[in-house]
Amino acid sequence: MSPDTRREIFLHIVLLSVLCVLLFPLAFALSNSFKTLSDAYTSVGELIPARPTLENYIHVFSRLDIARITLNTLFIAVIAAVFKVATSVLSAYAFTAYEFKGKNILYFVIISTIFIPFNVTMLPNYLTISRMRLADTLLGVALPQLADATGIFLIRQSMKTIPKSIIEAAAMENKSRFGILRDIVIPLIRPAIMSVGIIFFINSWNEYVWPVLMLKSRSNFTLSLALQMYISSEGGTEFTVAMAVSVLTMLVPLGLYLVFQKFIISTFTSSGVK
Template sequence: MLIASSITLAKIITSILAGFAFVYYEFSHKEKLFNTLLLTFFIPITVVMMPNYLLISKLGLLNTPWGVILPQLADGMGIFLMRQSMRNIPKPLLEAGRLENASPWVILTRIILPLIKPSVIAMGIVFFINSWNDYFWPLLILHDKPTYTLPLALQMFISAEGGSEWGIAMAVAMLTALPPLLLYLTCQRFIMNTFMQSGVKG
């Protein structure tokens, strides 16, 4: 829970700040940088696992929660969704903030965030579910049982039992899947609306 929550919070913060920078500020090669960000969607996660593993090893963070969290502090899809959501905000609202000499931080927190709150909630739900269900990266980083995430602990339990206690394994699997499932069902409308609205403006 701690790992999934930390990753989710970090991704939300970095996605909001990066999306705001792409919408609010004008800087050199902004579109090229954003297009490069889009290209990262086509890079399989397995391609960057080995470099990330070597970096985490050199930092001495193997077998720690930080070793799982640090490589996942930002997310290209989250930045894309936040940029699209912010671009749908009427420009006169942002201009009004500028005319009132509001700082960028005030414009972000007082004007933009309240308007894109459903998108932020939906993005956070997706991030949490993905982090909660992540298996392979924690398997590479975490080696001691006390540090295992729930999916990793469940797999180790099934392997230790040799497949003889499938009833217990299924019960544990159901309990493991329950939190993200309830979260998704509760906030499903936010997710659908966000992904539909993200394509309104390009």
């Protein structure tokens, strides 16, 4: 065995250990969601339950209005994703295809908002949403999430990769600028738009801050809030049920990720390079 091969094997061991640490919590949640509470205590090390049970899931579906909770989460995530993708595409196009006074400053200002932490906007947004009589509504949770510049940034990055000659060829055929956006730009960067949309959806699905601020009544709870009911720092008493809710919560984002991982990863790979 050459030293290079030996080194590579060693590095794989390191990389795989990191992988185990990262994936263990997912496996742990999945495994315990199929254990009875007493099994969970007595056979902690057992990743594949010796006596698998569905009782936690049955409990979730009978005691918790999980369908409603899931729909609430879905509603907010869809609104946030669709609206953000639409506005991001339009704005990114304005910043790419048009020349206007103050363009660079405006772009800089908008992109800088990525650096504004949510605690700065938290109180005024809460007050605004209350004044709009949207406190404790799903829409009230979605609205503050819409002011997000990452989409504008990511989609503009991808629009910039379109060769100028393609746009010029279309312009020579007397296409309107909106027509160029609709018929040429959007189809060309569809993968980027799709992955940005999925990223928005997943982020909103996992959102915790705005739901916790805005929502009071249980009928409006999202998955994050439902899960919180099972938590205390010692772990709570319905631990295995909590694991079942956890599994249900991560099912959708993980599924989406596994299907679209190629696009999502390539979108993030390019995000660091400005």
